[in-house]
Amino acid sequence: MSQTSLWTRLVPIAVFLVIAGFFAYGLSRDPSKIPTEMIDRPLPDFELPGLRDDEGVISDEVLRGQTSLVNVFGSWCVACLQEHPTLMRLAASTDVKIVGVNWRDDRQDALTWLQRHGDPYERIIFDADSELAIELGVTGAPETFVVDPNGRIRFKQVGPITEKVFKDTITPILKAIEAESNE
Amino acid sequence: MRRFFLILAIFAVAMNLCVSAQATNSEAAERDARVAAISKTLRCVVCQNQSIYDSNAPLAEDMRRLVEKRVAAGDSDDEVRDYLRERYGDYVLMTPPLQSNTLLLWLGPLVLLLLAGTWFVVRVRRKTVIDTADDLSDDDRARAHAALFGDKDDAS
Numbered sequence: 001m002s003q004t005s006l007w008t009r010l011v012p013i014a015v016f017l018v019i020a021g022f023f024a025y026g027l028s029r030d031p032s033k034i035p036t037e038m039i040d041r042p043l044p045d046f047e048l049p050g051l052r053d054d055e056g057v058i059s060d061e062v063l064r065g066q067t068s069l070v071n072v073f074g075s076w077c078v079a080c081l082q083e084h085p086t087l088m089r090l091a092a093s094t095d096v097k098i099v100g101v102n103w104r105d106d107r108q109d110a111l112t113w114l115q116r117h118g119d120p121y122e123r124i125i126f127d128a129d130s131e132l133a134i135e136l137g138v139t140g141a142p143e144t145f146v147v148d149p150n151g152r153i154r155f156k157q158v159g160p161i162t163e164k165v166f167k168d169t170i171t172p173i174l175k176a177i178e179a180e181s182n183e
Numbered sequence: 184m185r186r187f188f189l190i191l192a193i194f195a196v197a198m199n200l201c202v203s204a205q206a207t208n209s210e211a212a213e214r215d216a217r218v219a220a221i222s223k224t225l226r227c228v229v230c231q232n233q234s235i236y237d238s239n240a241p242l243a244e245d246m247r248r249l250v251e252k253r254v255a256a257g258d259s260d261d262e263v264r265d266y267l268r269e270r271y272g273d274y275v276l277m278t279p280p281l282q283s284n285t286l287l288l289w290l291g292p293l294v295l296l297l298l299a300g301t302w303f304v305v306r307v308r309r310k311t312v313i314d315t316a317d318d319l320s321d322d323d324r325a326r327a328h329a330a331l332f333g334d335k336d337d338a339s
Binding site: 034036037038104129130133134135136137138139140 | 241
């Protein structure tokens, strides 16, 4: 009886360890981060109005032929304001093309917001009804996609782009794309 | 007589309009019901554990509108779900699909139930064996009886 009870005593501990293991794994993950399905997929076709008065209609053509950062933002989005200085600097000091997707916003609010904080975008797609956002699998703002010259999505950044994110994560991808197109 | 026919004609036209209005109504109702049913199976991607049917999040609203649009365009229920699944992954489905990475999720409870059941049966059997083991001597039996029911025998 004494040998079996030693094993029986170990069972609850083993069960506890297994459950603790699951909890440690589950609780250390951020549930708001959803793995993206869009990597290495071609950009969806779209045709949406531009935000600014003189922009007319913007289609997916605008994202071909050159590597671009597609940045989903809105004047209602606090974290967008946080990454805005980085985007401003990138627009001023690098030759990355930055295209904005103004998501679920009021046109006037967005224009005022850009006037106040600066406008790093070459083109801005006005997506009031999440048409493009859903096509891209967007779950929140800001989100930024790296799109290669062939119109393929290569990377998605969820949350603000900081200088660190740009340097450590996005720059290597930009370099890889450049290397590919030089081949 | 002519008036009678006129009235009849008007009546017929009116009836017809009514019927066709009803037809489009029931069609729309059916479509709404389908949109609701599909929406209940799709997860709102910004609010963790609500369907887009229940959620008031702006993105859920837009997703409901998209479901409506796809249904109106003639997509089947599964086609609508697949459309969103292609963009948001399995996450967007309220019920995880049964596939290799969800096997543990689906079969885990069953496995646990079987394990617990086996353990229970084994234990109960072992206990029965112990209970029926007759290793008490007559002396012990008498002592047990005395302890349980008092020393009636001695007293009498």
